[in-house]
Amino acid sequence: MSSLTPWPKPCLGSGKTHLLGVFGDPVAHSLSPVIHNLALNLLGLDYRYLPFHVPPERLHAALQGFRALGGTGFNATVPHKEALVPWMDELSTAAIRAGAVNTVHCTDIVVGHNTDGHGFLAALKEKRPDLPQGAKVLVLGAGGAARSVLSALLETQCEAIFLANRTPDRAQSLAQFFASYDSDHRIKPMALDVERLPWEEISLLVHTTSLGLKGETSLPVAFHRLPTHCFVYDIVYGRPDTLLTRLATRHGLQSMDGLGMLIHQAAAAFTLWTGHDMPIDAIRAYLTHLGKPS
Ligand SMILES: NC(=O)c1ccc[n+]([C@@H]2O[C@H](COP(=O)([O-])OP(=O)(O)OC[C@H]3O[C@@H](n4cnc5c(N)ncnc54)[C@H](OP(=O)(O)O)[C@@H]3O)[C@@H](O)[C@H]2O)c1
Known part of the structure; x- marks a missing residue:
C-alpha cells in the first residue's frame, strides 16, 4: 500500500480492554452489540462488547471460558435466561423474582441480574x-x-x-x-x-x-x-x-414497540458493568436513524 492509502488502524484493544458480550442462540440479530459499543465509544471507555453464539449444551463451558478470560460481564438472550440461574453464585432480587437472568456480572463471583423488567417499565413510563x-x-x-x-x-x-x-x-x-x-x-x-x-x-x-x-x-x-x-x-x-x-x-x-425496553434494559446492565450512565438519547437517536427506510 502506498503512503497515499495508509493501512486502516487496527482495533486491537489496549491489553487492558474489558470484555463484554451477549450469549445467545441465535445471536446474530441482536442489537445489543450496536447499543453497547456505541455507548462505550461515546464515553471513551476501554471495553468491547461482542456477540457470542452459544448453543445450550455449551452454556456452562462458555460461562467458565468467559470467566477464565477475565470477562467483565455479558447479557443472555434466548434460550439462556432461565438456564443460567443455577450457575450463578448470587442473584439479584429482580433475577430471583423473574426466575431468569439477562445480565451477568463477573467479579470474584458471578452475579446474575435481570434488567428486562426495569427496561419494560422505564420505557412505558416515558410514553405513558x-x-x-x-x-x-x-x-x-x-x-x-x-x-x-x-x-x-x-x-x-x-x-x-x-x-x-x-x-x-x-x-x-x-x-x-x-x-x-x-x-x-x-x-x-x-x-x-x-x-x-x-x-x-x-x-x-x-x-x-x-x-x-x-x-x-x-x-x-x-x-x-x-x-x-x-x-x-x-x-x-x-x-x-x-x-x-x-x-x-x-x-x-396509541402504541409503542420494544426498542425503548431494549435500550433501558441495556442501560441498566451498562451501569452495572462500567459504573457509567449510558447516553440513552444518543443511542435512541442512532437506532431510530438506523430504522429509517433508505
Ligand atoms: N424489547 C426487549 O427488550 C425484549 C426483551 C426480551 C424479548 N423480547 C422479544 O419478545 C419476544 C418473545 O421472546 P421470548 O424470550 O419470550 O420467547 P419465548 O420464550 O420463545 O416465548 C415465545 C412466546 O410466543 C408464543 N408463540 C410463539 N409462536 C406462536 C404462535 N404461532 N401463536 C401464538 N403464540 C405463539 C409462545 O407460546 P407457546 O408457549 O404456546 O409456545 C410463547 O408464549 C421476541 O420477539 C423477543 O425478541 C424483547
Whole structure:
C-alpha cells in the first residue's frame, strides 16, 4: 500500500480492554452489540462488547471460558435466561423474582441480574406515565420475556393481569411461579382464544409472543373490541415499526414497540458493568436513524 492509502488502524484493544458480550442462540440479530459499543465509544471507555453464539449444551463451558478470560460481564438472550440461574453464585432480587437472568456480572463471583423488567417499565413510563396504575392489563404470551414483564407488573399498582398463551398450561405454570408475589391473585391465566379474551376491559395490551417476526400478516388481537383509550405495547422491536404497532395505528390506537425496553434494559446492565450512565438519547437517536427506510 502506498503512503497515499495508509493501512486502516487496527482495533486491537489496549491489553487492558474489558470484555463484554451477549450469549445467545441465535445471536446474530441482536442489537445489543450496536447499543453497547456505541455507548462505550461515546464515553471513551476501554471495553468491547461482542456477540457470542452459544448453543445450550455449551452454556456452562462458555460461562467458565468467559470467566477464565477475565470477562467483565455479558447479557443472555434466548434460550439462556432461565438456564443460567443455577450457575450463578448470587442473584439479584429482580433475577430471583423473574426466575431468569439477562445480565451477568463477573467479579470474584458471578452475579446474575435481570434488567428486562426495569427496561419494560422505564420505557412505558416515558410514553405513558399514567400506566399501568389502576389498569387491567392483557399480556399475550407466557415465554421468557413474559416472566420479566409479569414480575415488573406485579410491583406496580395495576388492577389485574390477564395472561393469555397459545399453550394454556404455560400461562398456568407462570401464574403458579409468581403465586408468592401475587397474594391478591391479580394474574389470571387463560388460553389465547381471541373470541373469549376480555378485550373491552383492558387499558393496556402487552404483546410478548414471537409472532410478527416471520412475515405473519395478522395477530390474535380483536382490535375492534379494544377501548379507544387502550395503549398497545409490543415488546418486540421492529425497524421502523412492528406488525402490531402498524395494525394498532390503523385502528386508531396509541402504541409503542420494544426498542425503548431494549435500550433501558441495556442501560441498566451498562451501569452495572462500567459504573457509567449510558447516553440513552444518543443511542435512541442512532437506532431510530438506523430504522429509517433508505
Ligand atoms: N424489547 C426487549 O427488550 C425484549 C426483551 C426480551 C424479548 N423480547 C422479544 O419478545 C419476544 C418473545 O421472546 P421470548 O424470550 O419470550 O420467547 P419465548 O420464550 O420463545 O416465548 C415465545 C412466546 O410466543 C408464543 N408463540 C410463539 N409462536 C406462536 C404462535 N404461532 N401463536 C401464538 N403464540 C405463539 C409462545 O407460546 P407457546 O408457549 O404456546 O409456545 C410463547 O408464549 C421476541 O420477539 C423477543 O425478541 C424483547
